[in-house]
Amino acid sequence: MATLAPGNPNPSARQGRPASIRSGSSKRWTPEQYIASIGAYAKQRSNTLFTGVHFTRLAHILEQPFSSSAKRDYTPSSTFATLYKYTSGGPPEYCEPKTPEELAQHAETEANSILFLRGQPCPMWLAYAGASYHVDPEFFYRHLDFVFSMSRKRYFAQPSLISTSRNLIQLSYMTVGELPSSMGDISQLKLDSLRDSAGKDMVEYFNILGKNITKSSSPSESIVRSYHLLDKHHFAIEQQVSIYLGQTEKGWTAVVWLDTGKSLSPKEPGPWAKTLQTNQATGQETFLPWIQAHPFASLHAASLSIAHDRRPTKEMEQSASLIHLGYGKRLDKQIMAQDPFYALHELFINCAYSEAQFLNVIESKIREDTAAELIPDRNVSPANMIFFQGLLDRHAESLRRSIMAINSREDAGWPRPTDTALRQKSTAFTHTLLQDFRSLLNRTEIMSDLCKSRLHILMSRAGIVESNKAIEQAKEVTKLTRLAFVFVPLSFVSSFFGMNLGPFVDRPAYGLWIFFAISGPLVLLLLVSLSWNVSQIGHVFARKGKRSKQEEHAFETKDSD
Structure with a gap:
């Protein structure tokens, strides 16, 4: 058991090797x-x-x-x-x-x-x-x-x-x-x-x-x-x-x-x-x-309380x-x-x-x-x-x-x-x-x-809330698309009548038919591009390139024969 010997006040000072302090030990420590x-x-x-x-x-x-x-x-x-x-x-x-x-x-x-x-x-x-x-x-x-x-x-x-x-x-x-x-x-x-x-x-x-x-x-x-x-x-x-x-x-x-x-x-x-x-x-x-x-516990409140002198x-x-x-x-x-x-x-x-x-x-x-x-x-x-x-x-x-x-x-x-x-x-x-x-x-x-x-x-x-928001946004876009179907023809008509038709009328060699000859194929090309995406177009070109290589290979084989 520890005793209260004063010892050296500096704990780092040399005091010799102390006894073991394992729990259960009977050695004395300061x-x-x-x-x-x-x-x-x-x-x-x-x-x-x-x-x-x-x-x-x-x-x-x-x-x-x-x-x-x-x-x-x-x-x-x-x-x-x-x-x-x-x-x-x-x-x-x-x-x-x-x-x-x-x-x-x-x-x-x-x-x-x-x-x-x-x-x-x-x-x-x-x-x-x-x-x-x-x-x-x-x-x-x-x-x-x-x-x-x-x-x-x-x-x-x-x-x-x-x-x-x-x-x-x-x-x-x-x-x-x-x-x-x-x-x-x-x-x-x-x-x-x-x-x-x-x-x-x-x-x-x-x-x-x-x-x-x-x-x-x-x-x-x-x-x-x-x-x-x-x-x-x-x-x-x-x-x-x-x-x-x-x-x-x-x-x-x-x-x-x-x-x-x-x-x-x-x-x-x-x-x-x-x-x-x-x-x-x-x-x-x-x-x-x-x-x-x-x-x-509710019947023994007094016995469970802290003593008065300790409170x-x-x-x-x-x-x-x-x-x-x-x-x-x-x-x-x-x-x-x-x-x-x-x-x-x-x-x-x-x-x-x-x-x-x-x-x-x-x-x-x-x-x-x-x-x-x-x-x-x-x-x-x-x-x-x-x-x-x-x-x-x-x-x-x-x-x-x-x-x-x-x-x-x-x-x-x-x-x-x-x-x-x-x-x-x-x-x-x-x-x-x-x-x-x-x-x-x-x-x-x-x-x-x-x-x-x-x-x-x-x-x-x-x-689900985000999906509902996306659905509502899609509905709004659909409304705008329907409005576009109405206003696009009107815009075309107004643009057509707003054109300067003087050169077409004054020069019969050209005539008004040249407008339709140019705009018709252009509109058709745009409609085709809407139905195709980029990957499909790339796939077509890749397939054509592959076919051309096969034809060249077949032609070279025929010549070698």
């Missing part, structure tokens, strides 16, 4: 040794097959509070970590460590634990948590990979092999938000423009987020990975939770890192900023709460902000103390409920678009169906990864209860969880197929 090892790994490039160049930015971030070159006092966030400690003999112990050193002291006690980390990284907390609870640095890297992948130098390290993720699980969760009612009715063209604008705002947000994380200037601030403008009423933000199981001789610790930290602020960049500002000014709630349908001082915007405050209320505490996967059941189910709510919103939008197709003379754009299908396909892939993580629980070697009854109850919960996620995946795939079929219908309708 945060300085932990950071120094990551830095040394990041410097491995061409001299080994096990290169660590992709860890360069992570090593730079973690070194900041320990670097002797730092001239300012480093003050770690006091809201970054929350700890639950489980023992088989009593209820879980809820801890809010105020400093990383206090967190490390909790690691010295013999207990199984769930450690919640929230928001943007605080390097000192990560260093102490990693050293104290034997956390593989790969866990930190994968959670922040989306930021590292935005740098100029990319290594395309993720996703990696599934066998490297046995103790590391990543889940996505959604939060649906309401747009200001003052937006009114907007056209499809305007909606497409707003989606493009939101995409540009997200690029700017990621640029600023990457700088803040690199400088560690906004610890515990929330991270948003995707923003989706669904229609004029609703939008959705996508976030992630990463889970790692670390084991020491003191027990196991499930480290849970949530993207949701402090409430999103309208003063920070992002496509949701204006919405938050407008809704706060009008007193309208922005984010919808997650709705969970647990049996008899936030101000109202939290997102349901995900409350996970760490009252965790595990509906789970068996005895099984939680022995089975880490069972202890994470509530986290899985929260993500599943958020996904179900998101799918409900998408389904309602698809129905609205489908109903609009039935309105006469209503031109429905296929842009929404393309947009929804893309969202559903990405979420289907995320759900498949979650199902794979649940299925691989046995192979990953997660601790299980020794008591048969508790083991059976844990297995039943896992089976139910697997059913829920498979149901979500099946529903997502069905809705994606529905979008494809609606898109096919819309494209077919668009083709």
Whole structure:
């Protein structure tokens, strides 16, 4: 177990070869040794097959509070970590460590634990948590990979092999938000423009987020990975939770890192900023709460509420902000103390409920678009169906990864209860969880197929509309052609009488007959050219050329005889 020996303040200084930090190891590590090892790994490039160049930015971030070159006092966030400690003999112990050193002291006690980390990284907390609870640095890297992948130098390290993720699980969760009612009715063209604008705002947000994380200037601030403008009423933000199981001789610790930290602020960049500002000014709630349908939940409101001493001082915007405050209320505490996967059941189910709510919103939008197709003379754009299908396909892939993580629980070697009854109850919960996620995946795939079929219908309708337009244009051309049959003879008559007939009358040798002698063959030639196209004429000339060559060949053969 890690001890808090002060060590050399410079992590890159020579401290001898540290002990192994494999999960389950009993060796003791200091945060300085932990950071120094990551830095040394990041410097491995061409001299080994096990290169660590992709860890360069992570090593730079973690070194900041320990670097002797730092001239300012480093003050770690006091809201970054929350700890639950489980023992088989009593209820879980809820801890809010105020400093990383206090967190490390909790690691010295013999207990199984769930450690919640929230928001943007605080390097000192990560260093102490990693050293104290034997956390593989790969866990930190994968959670922040989306930021590292935005740098100029990319290594395309993720996703990696599934066998490297046995103790590391990543889940996505959604939060649906309401747009200001003052937006009114907007056209499809305007909606497409707003989606493009939101995409540009997200690029700017990621640029600023990457700088803040690199400088560690906004610890515990929330991270948003995707923003989706669904229609004029609703939008959705996508976030992630990463889970790692670390084991020491003191027990196991499930480290849970949530993207949701402090409430999103309208003063920070992002496509949701204006919405938050407008809704706060009008007193309208922005984010919808997650709705969970647990049996008899309405009859046990008091027991499901967060304890008064843990409730936030101000109202939290997102349901995900409350996970760490009252965790595990509906789970068996005895099984939680022995089975880490069972202890994470509530986290899985929260993500599943958020996904179900998101799918409900998408389904309602698809129905609205489908109903609009039935309105006469209503031109429905296929842009929404393309947009929804893309969202559903990405979420289907995320759900498949979650199902794979649940299925691989046995192979990953997660601790299980020794008591048969508790083991059976844990297995039943896992089976139910697997059913829920498979149901979500099946529903997502069905809705994606529905979008494809609606898109096919819309494209077919668009083709029919274009065909009808072509038919109408052909009818107009037909009318013009009929008018031409009337006006062409009249034009001929008027042109004929407008001719200067003096030379024909004064010179009988020519006479008026010469006009008809020239115009007649010319008109006949034009009529013949109308009935023949260019390819037919070329074919005739080609056939004549071939026949002439055959005749020449026959003539030469006759002469040779």
